[in-house]
Amino acid sequence: MKHRINFKVNGDEYSLAVEPWKTLNEALREDLNLTGTKLGCGTGDCGACTVIVDGKSVSSCLTLAVSVDGKSVTTVEGLAPSGDELHPIQEAFVKTGAIQCGFCTAGMEMAALHLLNHNPSPNEAEIRAGLSGHLCRCTGYSQIVEAISVAAETMKNSQSEEEEQ
Ligand code: FES
Ligand code: FES
Structure with missing residues (x-):
């Protein structure tokens, strides 16, 4: 039923x-x-x-x-509901080469969103911990860690700009 x-x-x-x-x-x-x-x-x-x-x-x-x-x-x-503009996390994944076959990417990006919602300034160890349980068979993880670090900076900067306005 x-x-x-x-x-x-x-x-x-x-x-x-x-x-x-x-x-x-x-x-x-x-x-x-x-x-x-x-x-x-x-x-x-x-x-x-x-x-x-x-x-x-x-x-x-x-x-x-x-x-x-x-x-x-x-x-x-x-993450990018209008489809016109990428979310900073997606942009960072593209810029840093964190996507190869792309099969893990949606899960990685949702893990990144969850992490950055709870910890806007994670260090490398915290990013790696946030990605535990997420497997990528292509990138070797370094670019994904870098992407999340870049996204964190972008998101912090845009939040400070919004607060100043
Ligand atoms: S498909 Fe759900 S954890 Fe692998
Ligand atoms: S980019 Fe291929 S599994 Fe991660």
């Missing part, structure tokens, strides 16, 4: 009837066509499927869709 869930994704309200075994990853990708969130291992080991639910970083492959009823989900599509 399907269960009806009402939840927000990137600020938009959705109402879906889902099977009790359907994962959040399947609901996002198959029902809402938000395919930016990837499915890698499906067992909570790679981080490619990471999204933010009510401020917490979660593996969407291990999260049942029914558990997000009434909650608010942010996916990689929510």
